Every structure is written in structure tokens, then in C-alpha cells.
Amino acid sequence: MFVRLVYESFRRQRRRKLLAGIAIALGVSVATAMIAVANDIGDKVSRELRAYGANILVTPQDDTLDLEVGGVNLKPPSDGAYLSEADLPKIKGMFWRNNIVAFAPQLPVNATVTGQEVTVVGTYFAKRFSYGKQEYVSGAIKTFPWWKVDGTWPADNSEDVLVGERLAQRMQIRSGSQIPLAGKLHRVAGILSTAGAEDDQIVAPLPVAQRLSGRTGSVRRVYVSAITKPEDDFAKRDPKTLSGAVYDRWYCSPYAQSIAYQLQEVITHSHAEPIRQVSQNEGVVLNRITGLMLLVSLAALLASALAVASGMATTVLERRAEIGLMKALGARRSAVARLFLAESVLLAVLSGSVGFAAGSILARHIGLAIFGSQISAQPVLLPFVLLIAIGVTFAGSALAIRRAVSLDPAYVLRGEG
Amino acid sequence: MKPSGQRRRSASMFLRLLLRAALRQRQRTAAALAAMTVAAAAATAILLLFTDVQAKLQRQFRNYGANVIVAAKSGQLPPDALERIRRVLVGRGQAVPFAYVVARTSEDQAVVVAGTDLPAVRKQDTWWETTGWPVSAHDALIGAKAAGLVSASKPFELSFQQRKIVLNPAGILRTGSSEDSRIFIGMDEFQTWTGVPASTVEVAVSGPAAQINAVMHAIETAVPDAEVRPVRQLVEGETRILGTMRSTLLFAAIFIVITASLCVLATLTGWVLDRRRDFAVMKALGASNLTIHGFFAAEAAALGAGGGVIGFVGGTGIAAWISHSNFDTALSPRLLVFPPVLLGSIAIALLAAAVPMSLLGRIEPANILRGE
DSSP, X not given: OHHHHHHHHHHHTHHHHHHHHHHHHHHHHHHHHHHHHHHHHHHHHHHXXXXXXXXXXXXXXXXXXXXXXXTEEOSOTTOSOOEEGGGGGGGGXXXXXXXXXXXXXXXXXXXXXXXXXXXXXXXXXXXXXXXXXXXXXXXXXXXXXXXXXXXXXXXXTSSOXXXXXXXXXXXXXXXXXXXXXXXXXXXXXXXXXXXXXXXXXXXXXXHHHHHHHTOTTEESEEXXXXXXXXXXXXXXXXXXXXXXXXXXXXXXXXXXXXXXXXXXXXXXXXXXXXXXXXXXXXXXXXXXXXXXXXXXXXXXXXXXXXXXXHHHHHHHHHTHHHHHHHHHTTOOHHHXXXXXXXXXXXXXXXXXXXXXXXXXXXXXHHIIIIISSOOOOXXXXXXXXXXXXXXXXXXXXXXXXXXXXXXXXXXXXXXOO | OOOHHHHHHHHHHHHHHHHHHHHHTHHHHHHHHHHHHHHHHHHHHHHHHHHHHHHHHHHHHGGGOOSEEEEESSSOOOTTHHHHHHHHHTTSEEEEEEEEEEEEETTOOEEEEEEEOHHHHHHHOTTXXXXXXXXXXXXXXXXXXXXXXXXXXXXXXEEETTEEEEEEEEEEEEOSSGGGGEEEEEHHHHHHHHOOOOSEEEEEEOXXXXXXXXXXXXXXXXXXXXXXXXXXXXXXXXXXXXXXXXXXXXXXXXXXXXXXXXXHHHHHHHHHHHTHHHHHXXXXXXXXXXXXXXHHHHHHHHHHHHHHHHHHHHHHHHHHHHHHHXXXXXXXXXXXXXXXXXXXXXXXXXXXXXXHHHHHHTOOHHHHHTTO
């Protein structure tokens, strides 16, 4: 009897149920999308923040001082220590490998081009290499996203070079022309503009710089761009003073410090340190943006809850006459309330599922539109979202039902409720 | 023409009808008002945050330090360059000069020594981690890598072109970048010691990209023999993140306003259905469709206006709370946001009322009053 009542109610009042269902589905889809976005926002924003470039710098352990003023290195070329290029693929073998967005080695060399002293920096542009079974692409293009090239990026195994904007202007070099480096002609693939020191330099594939300096297999420093967790007091602890479990917790948190520490482990004789300007501020900005987004999502959640609740209240109020009739026929208040609550729970589950599906699609589109990458609503969210939907629907209808069942059927049926 | 007394009476009648309608249907009115309020509050909060958060985030971004570099085209900047730049900046940012020389330690090791405005650096480059800041003249800040060359506790001597200076180590500096290889001293001592003027001025300009560009042009005109270039890494990163934030906020705002408007629509539809009888009576007593529509539109508009006002207050409160709990600063309430929120609320209420209003037109008083 009970089941039939519920069934008949859905069958006969298709339009009304559809309206309420749409309200719930809409509310749930907004909620799902917002939860998915809020859940992912930290990761997304910290990827956005990688626009600021490398946040960890790896240098040789027994490195001597840099004598660099305004991007010009005053140190004799023979001076200083080097890192081994062969260690670099190991970066993708460390614990936080998935947090390494990109890295770019650098090997600066002083060279003479048509009588002028210039710095040639060797680096990876978009170098492919494999570690284990996986293939990776890394290099300056991803590490320094603000570098712009008029022309094309040189291939990493080519002899082509990039010439900095200002240097090119001074020496009247255009992309496509040839420049001599240590007795060999190199094609200029493009003109590089970074608004930094590179504008006065030549940037070449690493093997070219290694040959110029006579240091095969060496790099001077490695810039690493990693997704990190905002720094807190725990992050600043010295790993050498930490014991057992505390050390593990430190090691397994993606702080810039612990990622730097792991880089030191995989690259022999190296010293890795967070670039404080980038890493410290990143934490602050990340905290603020994530906080803001969470609060805004909360507001959206509240609004959708209100939409669902008021939609339910409206449907119940519209059915006062029905309630009056049931009561007049001898139904108890609790029986009426049970029927209505069962209906609203059923409605919540049905349209909640539809809403969840719509919300997942919505989240994906938001992700693509705003962050250029996908945001997926985890299936784990479904029961959670449904529970919220049922709870809100329940709360929304409970108040209205309580009021409706307490009305005197005689008045209601006469149309005076 | 109606006598003015009658018109006044009919106007007061109209008002009384409105008021009675609202009071009689307290629950419905409350629900509709609540929905309206949420929509208006969300719109207000987002509009306020939109303008305010941008300014606040921009202030956060200034913690990244200078976003514009003024460098000499050849060798040195004119001696009054810093003053000219600061005159351009007034209230729009800060400027810190830097001068560099390669000096020798007493063991004849080369090290880069920089002269700068130390208090200004401390304010601008907040990420500089030091064990102590110089307080008196001849105090030096020693980069972590340079610390191996000179004494970190006793006064040490540096020479530049046979001129010597004795400096007291005040603290060790750690930035993880090229500053770690340098020794920093106050500009005045640096000048008397070396006579080398500043070669770069690092400028932190606050504000949106347009203002940064304007300031860059102004500096270019003020110091014609210098090269002014943006720190593209910061300017581009900032623009990108602000853009992302804006679109996320916008998306959230659109969602909230749409759900809340649907809520208003549902409530108003229910309201009309509830009050079929009232309208039927009005119609039976000779009211035209126009009067009834006008009456209903007035009620909806009143709801919208009420929701708009309460929502504006509530939304300002929410925005202030978000601003306070997330950015630790007060929010400046903007009355400028009020008119669009109020008009928008009324428009949404009227729009939501359009659907039930079309139902009203179809009311047949005879049927309704007969109880069908």
C-alpha cells in the first residue's frame, strides 16, 4: 500500500515531481562541481604558480662563489665545480617525482663571437629521456614559461642556438642567420626574449656548451620547478636533527625543503636549496587563494542547499489538500509524514544522482575553461553528495510537512488553509 | 479625471493590499524573501570581492619583490636617478637602488659587494632570511656562500682598487639565489668607499598591469638614459593567476545567482497558485487583468527590493568576513555596488514573476470560486 502510494504519487504528479527534481538536481550539480573544484584547487593553483618558474636551485656542493654582476659572469672559465649530467634523469626516480613539473640544467661558457665576449648558456629545451619505463620531457620551455622565442626553439640534439634579444640587436643577428662559435657556424633558430639576463646571452643545446667548455657530461646548476606545500615551522626543521617517525613525516611532505633534500640525494655532490623569493611567497599566495576559493565554494554550497530546501517546501505546501484528504480518511500524522519523507528521499536520491553526473561534467568544463586541465569529481564523492542531498531535502520538507500535517483537514479541504 | 481624494484612497488601498498579502502569507513571503536575499547577498559579496580581492592579491604579489628593473644602458645611472624614480612612484610603489663592485678580501679572494638601501630592501624583499639586519654604519649583511670567505663574527677588511674598508658582520643572508654569493652594505658607505654609483634600481609597482605599464613609461621619460624592463616572470605570472581567480569567482557567482533565482521562481509560482482565490475575487469584483498584473508585479518588485537591501547588507558582511579571515584586512564597503544589486534583484524578481503571471491571466474567477 505504502509503496503503491509513493509510486502513484510519482506517476500522477509527473510535472510537479519533475520541477522539484530539477531544483534538487541543479543544487546537487552545483554542489558537486564546487566540492570537486575546492578539492582540487590547491593543486591547480600551485600548478598555476609554476608560472613563476623554478623554485629550487641545485648547485655543486663545493661550489665557489658566483662572481656575477648583471648576468655577466666574471669568474675564470676553469673555476668552479660541476654536476654530472648523467644524474639528472634520476630526478624522476625520487619520492616526489610526480611533483617535479620540469627542470632545466645550465652550463654557462664564455665565448667570443665576432670579436665580442658573450656568455653561452647550454640547457635542455624540451629534452626527452626515460627513467625506468616512463618517458619524460623536461627543459627550459616548461621551467621558464615566460621565455618567448621569435622563430623556433632549437632541437636538443641540434647545433642551432637562440640569441638573446638585446645581444641580437647589438650584433644585428636575425633568426635564420649563422653565427660562428669556436670556429664552427651555428644557425640561429630564434631570438629569445626573457626581459632578464638571457637577453644578453646565447642559449644553446647543452652538448654545444659542453663542447665549447670542454666539459662533456657536466652541468653547472639545475633549476627545478616543483609543486610544493606551503612552508610552515615544521618544514624549516633540519632533517639531521629529526628522529625516526618525525623524519619520515618531514621526508614525505612535499615541502620545498624536503624536495630539495631528496634532490641532493639523487644528484651526487650537490647542494639543493629552495629559491626563497619564489618558494616562500608561493606558500603565502597559495594559502590565500585556496582559502578564498574554499569560502566561495562554501557560499555556493549554502545557496544550493537553500534552493533544494525551498523547492521541497514549495512542493509540500502545494499538496496540503492531499494531506487534508488523507487525514480526513483516517491517516495518522506519522503515516502522512512518513509517506512524504519517503517520497522526498526517493526524489533526492534520483535527482541527486542525475545532479552528480551533471556536476561532474560541469567540474570538467570549469577545469578546462579556467585551469586548462581536467578536474574530475571522484566517484567517492557520490555517496557523500547523496547524503547531503537527502539531508537537505529532508530538512527542507520536514518543516513544511510538520506544518502541513498539523493543519485541520476541514479547513484545508474547504480551501482555507 | 478622478478627484485627488479618490486617487489617494485607491493608492492607500493598493498599499494595504500589498501589505496584507505579505502578512497573511508569512511563510511564503519569508521563503521568497530568503531566496531573494541569498541571490542578492551572493551577488554583493562576489562583486565586492571581485574588486577588493584583486587589490588584496596584488598586495600579496608585491611580496615577490620588484616587478620592474631600471638598469643603466651603459655603465651607470645618473646620480639623481633614484630621486627621479621615487618622484614618479609616490604612493604607487617602492624603489631600491643597487650598486656592485668586485672587491678583494684580505686573502685576495674576489667577492661581489653590493651597496643598497638596506631598510628599503628589508621592506621590499620580504623573503630575505637573515640572522640579523645591519643597524649601524659599516655593518654588513653577508650572503651564506660569501660567509666562507670572511669572518662572520669579527670585523673584516675588504679592498677595492687599493681603497680599504673595515666592515662588521651583522648577519648571514640566505635567499637560495645569487644574493647568497654577495656582501651587502649601506649605500652611503659604499659610495664613500668605492665612488661607484648605482647601476640598477629595482622597482616594485603595485596595481594592475595597466598601472605598471603607465609607471614604466613615466620612469622612461623621467630617466631617459636608462633601460626600463619588466620582470616578466612576475608580471606574467601575476596576470595569469589574477585571471584564473576572476573566472573562478565569476563562475561561482553565476551558479549562486542562477540557483537562487530558480528558488525565487519556484517560490513565486507556489505563491500565485496559493492565492488563486484572492485573484479570482479581485477579478470577480471587476479588476482588469492589467490591475492584477500590476498588483502582482508590484508585490514581486517589493520582494526583490527587500531582498536586495537585506542581501546587500548580508553580502557586505560575508565579504567582510571572508576578507578578514582570509586576508587579515578590513574590507572597504562600496556603496557603488548597491544600485546594481538592488536593480538586479528587482529585475530577477520580476523575471521570476513573469511565469506565474502568465498563469494568472488564465484564471477564470467562476471556476476558482466554485472551488475547482
